[in-house]
Amino acid sequence: MNFFATEVYGATFLLVALSWTGFWVDPRRYGGAGAAMRLGLGLLIVLILVVYGVGFRLLHNKVSVPSNLSLNLNDLRFTCAQKLTYS
DSSP, X not given: OOHHIIIIIHHHHHHHHHHXXXXXXXXXXXXXXXXXXXXXXXXXXXHHXXXXXXXXXXXXXXXXXXXXXXXXXXXXXXXXXXXXXXX
């Protein structure tokens, strides 16, 4: 498996599985504390995902994406070369 699948998808899958545990907590069993536990767990998951996303963007290199201008210039060069070849 590659790095992206294990580091990003694996960690996100585990966080989603952890977030589903909030649905297993019966709020009637714990009284008012059950709803507070579910709310706290949901906020914790959102906070972890935000920190994880920001950290991932800061630690990994950005991939350069070719701009539209560079793609158009490459097409123009190819078209001119093709016209010179077949004329």
